[in-house]
Every structure is written in C-alpha cells, then in structure tokens.
C-alpha cells in the first residue's frame with residue numbers, strides 16, 4: 001500500500017491514505033511500521049480516513065471531510081496530535097484532497113481548524129487548554145512538580161530549574177497513575193527570557209520525541225502560569241525546531257512548519 005512520510009519540527013509520521021477505511025491496523029502492525037530499523041520509522045501513524053466512514057467520529061462529518069486517526073509508535077490510540085494534524089493538513093492539500101486555506105480536520109479530540117500560510121507554516125486552533133491541577137514526575141531520581149493540562153490528550157508540564165538539555169529521557173519518567181490512569185505525555189521545560197521556553201518531552205506511546213504540538217501548548221500554559229499570565233504568545237524551542245503558541249481568552253493556537261518528505265509502497 002501507498003505511504004508517505006512527513007514531519008513537523010522533527011515529530012515524524014507515516015501517513016497511510018485509506019479513504020474508505022479498509023485497513024486493519026492492530027497495534028503490532030502500527031508498531032512494525034514505526035520501527036526505525038525494521039520498518040519505515042516514525043513517532044506515529046496518521047491514518048487518513050473519510051470522517052463519514054469512521055464510526056468513532058461520524059458526528060463530525062458535517063464539519064470535516066477527513067479524519068486523522070492517530071496512532072502512537074507502540075500502536076496505542078491517542079485523542080489528538082498537534083504536530084500530526086498540521087502534517088495531516090499539509091498532506092491533504094498536497095494530495096489535492098483539500099483546498100489551500102482554512103478547513104477542519106476531524107480528530108478524537110473534536111474538529112480542529114487548520115490554516116496553511118504561504119510561508120509553509122501550518123496553524124491549528126487547538127482549543128482551550130484545561131488545567132486540572134498539579135502532579136509530579138520523577139526523572140533520574142529527581143522529582144519535579146508540574147501542571148496537569150488536558151489538550152484532548154493528557155499532559156504534565158513541569159517548569160524546572162535544571163537545564164532540560166542535561167536530562168536523561170531514555171526511560172519512562174515516573175508519574176502518578178491515580179492522576180493519569182491512561183498514561184501521560186510529560187513535558188520538562190526551562191522558562192527563559194520573556195515568553196520563551198525550552199522544552200523536552202517524553203510522549204505516551206512513543207518515548208522521547210523531538211517535538212510535540214499538544215505538549216508545546218501545555219508548555220506555554222505552564223510558562224504563562226509561572227509568569228502569572230493567561231494570554232500571550234510563547235516561542236517554544238524543542239530539539240526539532242521552533243513552535244509558536246498563542247493563548248487567548250477563548251482558545252489556543254499552535255503554529256510551525258509541516259512538510260511531506262517522501263512517499264513509497266509499503267508491504268504490511
């Protein structure tokens with residue numbers, strides 16, 4: 001079957017076009033595709049399906065023609081992926097499946113409005129982040145406290161004093177399963193200067209990745225909280241590049257580059 005490969009600030013995805021929702025994608029198959037040695041290699045899969053043909057999101061069919069059925073690298077299902085939806089939008093336009101400009105994409109976290117700019121950036125309206133309190137994580141024996149932020153998917157965003165560049169994120173950081181029964185994406189960040197943060201992330205279902213869009217918004221929320229602010233624009237620097245997050249009274253926006261870099265045939 002045909003596949004494409006794309007990324008947004010090095011958060012990389014295998015795109016599987018399947019308009020009629022005919023593909024069987026058990027976790028082991030997704031994990032095989034995402035394997036960086038024996039497969040194509042990716043942080044996740046963007047399964048492209050017509051919204052009206054997916055029972056899960058058929059109620060969004062009047063808003064969005066296409067459903068981003070997102071899977072993590074281990075094959076688990078996630079509600080939302082901020083970089084994924086930006087790459088998904090880029091794919092739809094390049095494939096002639098959507099008109100350039102503004103349109104909605106169906107996700108398990110609800111329909112997301114995306115906008116493609118002439119400079120190559122893709123912006124997505126991520127909705128209003130929901131802060132649900134605080135919790136802790138432990139990385140290499142060091143405990144950090146952060147904000148529990150719901151972006152459709154769960155996040156724990158911790159502003160820390162230690163330089164994020166020095167953290168060892170090769171292992172799953174510990175977290176409280178009573179707070180996060182379905183797992184959590186963990187962002188560690190340094191707030192630097194005005195409205196700028198350096199972020200690293202350990203993603204649920206994928207391990208450390210070089211970027212995470214929902215995580216960048218959670219990071220901006222945590223940095224804003226630290227500064228005693230609710231609104232504004234934050235630059236979030238991740239190992240894979242730079243994302244821009246805007247928080248306003250009603251919603252949040254995530255902006256950054258998104259590219260399709262390869263296509264081919266895959267033997268599943």
Ligand SMILES: N[C@@H](CCC[C@H](N)C(=O)O)C(=O)O
Pocket residue numbers: 011044072077078079080081082083084153154185203204205206209211212213214215
């Ligand atoms: N990289 C994504 C988030 C992907 C899903 C996440 N791992 C989860 O399980 O919630 C992003 O850009 O937001």
